[in-house]
Amino acid sequence: MRVYFRYAIKETLSNLWRNRMMTIAAVLTVAVSLSLVGSALLLKQSAAQASARWQQGTRVTVWMEPTASQNEISSVQTQLASMPIVKSCAFYTQAQDYAEAKQLLPQSEWSVLTVAQMPSSFRCVPTVPANAFVVESTFKNQPGVYSVTAPEQQIREMNHAIRIIQIVFLALAGVLLLSATVLILNTIRMAIFSRRREVSVMKLVGATNWFIRIPYITEGFIQGLLGSVVAILAVTALHTWYPLHNEFQLDTNALIGTNAVVLIVGVVIGSVGSAIAIRRFLDV
């Protein structure tokens, strides 16, 4: 077994080295396509997380000035209560909004805030989401109102954009993954071809089929693995430095999950490529 282990590693490495140009091409194609897959997954998760955090049951929020008078607040409250397109409203005091900000924002940001700086707010649910705009236009310029936000509308638009980006990324990734598989298949085919004498002698003297196959399978596996490692580095770099990060608050778990998917897809691509090559060209 130990003999075999050493043999398989030696063969795999020498095959990789012999076809190094093809190997590099295959690894890079895997890396680029998996980076796209990883980014698409991260985007999707960011969007989902953003929706979950911002929405929290509210469809439109009327933010009062922190300095708004009691009269201004009650005027807004009465108007909201009388609007038929508003199903329900909840009033958040400055203290409540401060507590919420504490949950949502990173420490570096909320620690500079004080309760007195926080706006109080009305969280309202319109009868239909589109009515959030009516609420917005009604209250935008009223005294004491700081701003009106309808996160769902924003999220909806953003989600739409993200979905398109995602589809484009995934379609590109699909095409690239296909070509990565073909490239891996081709490197394995070349490796098999350059070793055909060895393979015929091996069959002759009674090497088992798996003994003959395994170096080629590990070769494809390693190409897929190297590709996914490069992709993981790229995705992690994106996660760390891309500006979306701050806004979307993606946690480390999402990154680990995404990288796990990237790794698995890479390894599967490599193994499938070599399996096809072995089936078609090795004949054992």
Added chain:
Amino acid sequence: MIRFENVSKTYKNGTPALKDISLDIEKGEFVFLVGASGSGKTTFLRLLLREELPDQGRILEAGRDIGDLPKWRVPYLRRNIGCVFQDFRLLPNKTVFDNVAFALEVIGRPRSTVESQVPQILDLVGLADKSRNLPGELSGGEQQRVAVARAFVNRPLILLADEPTGNLDPANSESIMALLERINRTGTTVVMATHDKALVDRMRRRVIELDRGEMIRDQVRGVYGVDEGAML
């Protein structure tokens, strides 16, 4: 050791390669397989290696029907059969030692076995001093001796030789034959397909002659040609 029971084989294009062959080869026998090109000699050897399966009949090796072997067992069957070919089939980028060692390594023999067996077998074929050379640096006769060493290093029960002297001059043919005889004396069954008339005539071993797939002669101490055989 080898038993053919009414074995027939027809290739897909319809040419019959072997027709209803029945024979027994005992353990330790030395058998010549003679006949013109296309007479079925190579098919005979391929069937023994289970590279092909017969259409009809059975082939038994060491008492077992090799047609019943599951596919994954075939490599283990081949470990008991050594093979030598006209074109040597050595690996050009490996030394003599490594060529022979390769046969043991790829069936998972430990390093210690390789290091004890290979020098021993190279000594047997008289190439101990060339073990670090590449095949390209050897003469044809020496290369064929390396091939015999590789075929025999795992001590197979059967040695198949397909025209082993086909590319060699008479002197080298002679030394290969001497080597095969020596291997045969260790109890290994040797089946050798050949065109070399002089060789067969001189050896006086069992001769099986095939003609267009039919066995037309099986003679215990035969010579190459039918007519000469009849005269004796």
